[in-house]
Amino acid sequence: MLFKSKKSTIAISIARGVLDSIFDECDRCDADETGGRLLGTYRQNKNHLDIEVKGVLEPGPNAQRTPTFFMQDGDYQEKLFREIEAAHPDVEHLGNWHTHHVNGLQTLSGGDKATYNRVVNHDKHNTDFFYALLVVKKNRSHPRYTVKHFIFRRGDENFYEVPHSDVQLVDVPLLRPANHAAPVRERSNAPQTAANPERVKDQDFFSDFYPGMKVLLAKEMNAPYWKGSLPLVDGSRADIVAVEDPDDATRSYSIVSSCKNPMLAETLAKYRARKFPSARHAVINLERDLNQSLYQGRGGKG
Ligand SMILES: [Zn+2]
Secondary structure, three states: OOOOOOOOOEEEEEEEHHHHHHHHHHHHOOOOOEEEEEEEEEEEEOOEEEEEEEEEEEOOOOOOOEEEEEEEHHHHHHHHHHHHHHHHOEEEEEEEEEOOOOOOOOOHHHHHHHHHHHOOOOOOOOOOOHHHHEEEEEEEOOOOEEEEEEEEEEEOEEHHHHHHHHHEOOOOOOOOOOOOOOOOOHHHOOHHHOOHHHHHHHHHHHHOOOOOOOEEEEEEEEEEEEEEEEEEOOOEEEEEEEOOOOOOOOOOEEEEOOOOHHHHHHHHHOOOOOEEEEEEHHHHHHHHHHHHHHHHHHHHOO
């Protein structure tokens, strides 16, 4: 039995207050996806991973929520994390929690899996795992919500659901930033852009058909934008960015490419003036026209 499979085990302990604060956030936010970051410590030896969740970072005042799309306010969370870290230097980002009970999906979405795989394999990711806690159901009685626990590992395409028997609740004090009052959320502070349903469709579409396209948040605009590299018919690639226009009430999108191929210059120039109803409309149209230009350009010379 030379290649006996490595049997790795994972145990999770969660401060009771962490779940309480997650459930409180779920109560406040019962129509849209929401979530936050999980903080704590971990120990890893050989094939055993012990995770202790001791705190959460709330999503922040500029988090964006829709029933199927959620983006945290990274700047705000970073600030809170630094405050906590100052008092508890051993604390780490362990992962994220987010909700699906609002959209009925009982497990992680394709987009979630792609995102977490990318995160855990990133050079700069602080640990070799990523913990995703997912709220899947609102209950009538105790506990208020049903949650699931997933672990992603660096260099491993699979992810693992940790059974409830390996998760225990413990009564330890919550990690909190010094001088930080209890979180107060004013929903009216959320940017109006949070309600754009096209973002949800874009997210699904790209994760299914263009997994290389990544969504990023343009901080100064408070709007997500899509970035990626399109493979073209001639074997070349075009780096593209599709941006949501923050000033346009109808939420139009524009698209640009840094591609320098002279055969494509005319098409790209035309696109500078074009607006699209979604990022996916922009990407598909541009891809088609770039390929057409390349094909015709080749034919013309041939
Ligand atoms: Zn999700």
